[in-house]
Amino acid sequence: MRPSKRDELVRKALEIFDRLGYQAAGMDTLVAETGISKTTMFKHFRTKDDLILAVLRYRDETFRNWFFKQLDESGLPPGEKLLHVFDLLEDWFGEPSFKGCMFIKASAEFQEKAHPAHVQSAEHKRLLRQAILELAGQTGVSDPELLTRQVMLLIEGAIVSAQMGTDRDPSAVAKKAARQLLECGMRPQSTVN
Amino acid sequence: MRPSKRDELVRKALEIFDRLGYQAAGMDTLVAETGISKTTMFKHFRTKDDLILAVLRYRDETFRNWFFKQLDESGLPPGEKLLHVFDLLEDWFGEPSFKGCMFIKASAEFQEKAHPAHVQSAEHKRLLRQAILELAGQTGVSDPELLTRQVMLLIEGAIVSAQMGTDRDPSAVAKKAARQLLECGMRPQSTVN
DNA sequence: TGAAAAATGAACAGATCGGTACATTTTAAT
């Protein structure tokens, strides 16, 4: 199997970057913790940044797969399915290894908006939002675009609050908010200002 | 004037940490960009971490001062004053030098929840939330605590979205959401789940 | 003007950073 070591590296590096941070985790740390030789690492990835990008790509793929598979398998009607998003967040936050969103953290460590890691992180959020827009469109709400953007804010806020530990159960708070926004959006009324 | 150089260092270091990141900005960079000698820096702060903490303290002080002074001077009634929070965010996001929230970024770079910079960042958010709870309490809403937590999520979400560039005008979206949540909260009705 | 305090510049220490060179060993496929 040819790309096995490479995949193994990406998977293990993901956990380490998530736990220690992208800059704080040096290549020597990766060698020590993965058991993979530095020579092999640099044969598969020309630079550390390339490895980080591969890790982010992998994370984007696995996270979105998990997320939307869970939503689909819930078999809930559109509205409840949209709200179920926050139950999934709760599950995620509850994992003992939860260390926040790797993309938010990447955008914080690599601030320049043109930095590949930043671009990749923004793209992940865009794909997430796009999928949620589809859900919102099926709820019969008058302005699915607005609801989607509001839900995205609640998601990001819940993630950050969980990551910082500034709210005990941010996903429950976010879900209540989302439910009210959903219900208000069902009756086509004025949204002044 | 004795502590002048020290304050000057804190102010200039704040801008540099905000622009480059805490880890990415080395002490040599600080020397080059502030014009303050390394000897002086380490006389005022025993370690780089101490300097970072001083910067965060200063940021907490100036940001909260600005924020709540603006709110008070708006002279708006309680409900509108609470919503005015998001206008202030919009002003902040619009600043050319806006680089996201220094506390969210600090919590991302210093992940361990016991790390002083992380603790300090969480404390900033707590103080912010506490002040917003006072506002929410004056609106006559049935559950000020809930509204406060929801508003905090919207704030964090808007900041992150602005920082990542994943939403054109997150503060406007957040304000609409907050208004609906405020209005829904005025009529004491069921908040199922 | 004179003495104490504060700030400076430059060199340096020891550790770590990302990344390379190269000879050797292990693995995989014929």
Place this chain on the structure above:
DNA sequence: ATTAAAATGTACCGATCTGTTCATTTTTCA
């Protein structure tokens, strides 16, 4: 069993990291 590919270990490179040393200069204030 042979051969090519893949992975390894080690030593190393130059740069950068936080932090120190120390002699000198500038500032402050009485």
